[in-house]
Amino acid sequence: MANTGYKSFTLLERYYKDDGTSTGETKPNVVTDPDYIAPILDTTSCPSDARYYNNQQTKTVPKNNCSAGEAGTEVTLTAYTNQFVSEISVTDANNQAIAWLEENAQVYANNLGTCVINIPAIASSLSEDGMTINLSWSVPHNNIGITGYQLYRKVGSGGTWSAYRSINYGDITTTSDNLLTPNTTYYYKISTRNAANQESVPSNETHQTTGEGSTGGSGGGNCLVEGTLITLPDGSRKAIEELHLEQLLLSAEIETLIDTNNANELYKWSSESLSVKRITSPITKLTQKDAYKTMIINDGLLEATPTHLQLIQRDGFWRFIPLEDIKVGDNLYSIDNEIISVTSVKVNLEKRRIFPLTLNPFHTYFANGILTHNYKEEQNPNP
Known part of the structure; x- marks a missing residue:
């Protein structure tokens, strides 16, 4: 004692x-x-031992046991001043308080917090050229409890809703769609997902009608810009505008990936490791278009349209994402088996010549030495 x-x-x-x-x-x-x-x-014959007390400490966490489409409110648990004592130091007393908060804050929040409806609201706008639809959404209680979103699209008022894009991060609240046909109305709605992969009630609907388009196309598709160097099977590189149909490119077969030209299926794949086997695949489609919005990565290491399918590593997992969703800190995979960190992401709104390129039966290739994915052929191209 x-x-x-x-x-x-x-x-x-x-x-x-x-x-x-x-x-x-x-x-x-x-x-x-x-x-x-x-x-x-009698402090002379019975001197007291030193006693140290904690400063006030707090921990705030959201209630995390709500149903899909709901968000838990945040609750603060407090370790008050002098609640914990130490014979060692104030730091030791503070550490006792912090450990107590870590152990009890979530239970406290789940008992005292409340669940509130967190259904998103979506809005849209049309680009100046009339061939890109920009989408943005919000939720009434920020992104509490949200791990991602599911975007739905239908073509025309009589069309059928289908899952169009899976967004795997709760803090992403914008995207663009430029895989579009001129003079066509596109409808969108979105739902949230929680950690249990449950979806909320969908948002309101929003729609836009595309314009007339322009000669050679107005910038849709998953496409790299003019001047991008593409690797051939012998290791040499050729500018994308100099390629031709049936030309063989150096491709890559990724272990655990069932390669597909379906973007929605491709977005579902992820892996902690990346094992790659070098193969070849021929070009089955190569066209030219003009784009009015591109993403520039690492000051020109890659430049392509926002929906270009790109392999990245984030939070320890490899996955494919639209290039517009890439972030500083993501990693790219190079032809030399090196991991290259993304250090800058810029949006370019000047006109660029782009080259939709499709391979078959494999769909990956190396652009400026970076492993990437090919263009998804349109299902109903205009005559």
């Missing part, structure tokens, strides 16, 4: 008043005895 600095007495001894000598009688010193003597402060 720590020393408090107080001297206490176990026994009482009786003395004669006349000469102050002991009678030899003793009895326990108990509180109920009228002769009880309370402890007295």
Whole structure:
């Protein structure tokens, strides 16, 4: 037991008043005895031990056991000043408080927090050229409890809704669609997903009608810009505008990936490791278009349209994403088996010549030495 600095007495001894000598009688010193003597402060013979107390500490977490489409409110648990004591230091007392908060904050939030409806609201706008639809959405309680979104699209008022894009991060709230046909109305709605992969009630619907388009196309597709160097099977490189149909390119077969030209299926794949086998594949389609929006990665290491299918590593997992969703800190995979960090992402709104390129039966190739994916052929191209 720590020393408090107080001297206490176990026994009482009786003395004669006349000469102050002991009678030899003793009895326990108990509180109920009228002769009880309370402890007295004696810091000389009983110096107290040092005692250190914590400063106030707090931890705020959201309630995390709500249903799909709901968000948990945030709750703060407090370790008040002097709630924890240490004989070592204030830091030790503070660490006790922090450990207590870590152990109890989530249970406290789940008991006292409330669940609120968190259905997103979506809006859209049309680009100046009339061939890109920009989408943005919000949720009433930020992205609490949200791990991603599912975007749905239908073509024309009588069309059928289908899952169009899976977005795997709760903090992404914008995207663009430029795989579009002129003079066509596109409808969109979006739902949230939680950690259990449950979807919320879908948002409101939004729609836009594309313009007339322009000669050679107005910039849709998954396409790299003029001047991008594509690797051939012998290791040499040729500018994308110099390639031709049936030309063989160096391709890559990724272990665990069932390669597909279906972007929605491709987005579902992820892997902690990347094992690549070098193969070849011929060009089956190569066209030219003009683009009015491109993404520039690492000051020109890659430049392509926002929906270009790109292999990246994020949070320890390899996956394919639209190039517009790439972030600084993501990693790319090079032809030399090197991991290249993304250090800059810029949007270019000047006109660029782009080259939709399709391989078959394999769909990957190396652009400026970076492993990437080919263009998805349109299902109903205009005559």
